Amino acid sequence: MHELATSEAIADVVLEEAAKREAKKVLSVQIEIGGLSFLNPEQVRFWLEIKFEETIAHGAKLDIKLIPPEISCPGCGYKGTLEMKDDPVYHFVLPSLSCPLCGSSKVVVEKGRGCTVNRIKLLCP
Amino acid sequence: MKVVESDEGEILDIELNEDFLRRNRELAEENRKLLDQHNVRAIDVMGSIGSGKTSLIMHLVTRLSGRHKIAAIAGDLTTTIDAERISSSGANVIEVNTGRECHLDANLVRKAFSELNLEEIDLLFIENVGNLICPADFPLGAHQRVVVISVTEGPYMVVKHPFIFIDADAVAINKIDLSQAMGVKVEQLEQQLLVIKPGLKVAKTNFMTGEGTEGLIEALGL
DSSP: OOHHHHHHHHHHHHHHHHHHTTOSEEEEEEEEEETTSOOOHHHHHHHHHHHHTTSTTTTOEEEEEEEOOEEEOTTTOOEEEOEEEEETTTTEEEEEOSOTTTOOSOOEEEESSOEEEEEEEEEOO | OEEEEOTTSOEEEEEEEEEHHHHHHHHHHHHHHHHHHTTOEEEEEEEOTTSSHHHHHHHHHHHHTTTOOEEEEEEESSOOHHHHHHHHTTOEEEEEEOTTOSSOOHHHHHHHHTTSOGGGOSEEEEEOOSBSSGGGGOOOSOSEEEEEEEGGGOTTHHHHSGGGGTTOSEEEEEOGGGHHHHTOOHHHHHHHHHHHSTTOEEEEOBTTTTBTHHHHHHHHTO
8 A cells, every 4th residue: 555655765766776877778677575565566566657757767677576475483493485374265365474384483574574676777878 | 786787888787675664674673772772662553444443542541551651652644533532541642643644654653752751651552543554564663563453344354454463462353242243253353363373462352341451451461
């Protein structure tokens, strides 16, 4: 729901970086959105395309990836994806913040919270 | 930041690694430090519109004002209704109007701190904007997060919004007196919460009367 504000912040950082390097054009922007964040990649794309209109980033390739959440377990050393409990009755998948190996609930979320602009490609004169 | 020049010599591939949610997280950590310096425990209260966030705070203030010096920050879009209600229960309240924002963020809370005398309190409730989605992405620096849900939101609200509960320390299932009329099984909501977060503290409440407030106080260790 805060995709607009986030997209504005992304657009500002990309355009500032491009201006600093006197770029002619922004060719591509690579963004990673964590699966535990509440950002919808499609809406980020929608707003970014609007924010980039009439700028040197217009038409830039937007590579937006959703990163699956990862946890680690200090108890048994498990490192991997967050377990999703499937309930076919309702067609929903419940995330479960517990270790799939030892069942411990003292797990640490390692990945999946952020929203990161990883890299951008600029065309410079 | 790494700059890689391509073969053509005119395409710059720049590694930025700028995390937009990290800025808020860092600010939240600063808020936490400031609270710790003043020995203030802060509790972020989240939940949908009408679930009972304000009533929860009012009951906690009433029960705890004997042994704690309490203040509250009330986040709302434009009105002061919540702030006035909490104020009537005896806490010092700072109103934060977010205008159109759907959540409080660490920066707004920091601004509210400047209106409070942290020396004079030891417990701070932060009432987030009524929303189950956005506040989860914006930690405020509170020591604990409590989510209020109510049976009037229907039987599926937990499974539909699972991620808000991942960061919760306690959940109040509110309006339990209406569960039969709503056809909602409180135990089922509780079970679903415990699948999402094993060990989560759950209190069953009716904040019209105050029933279950003690259970929540215990769940939060207050």
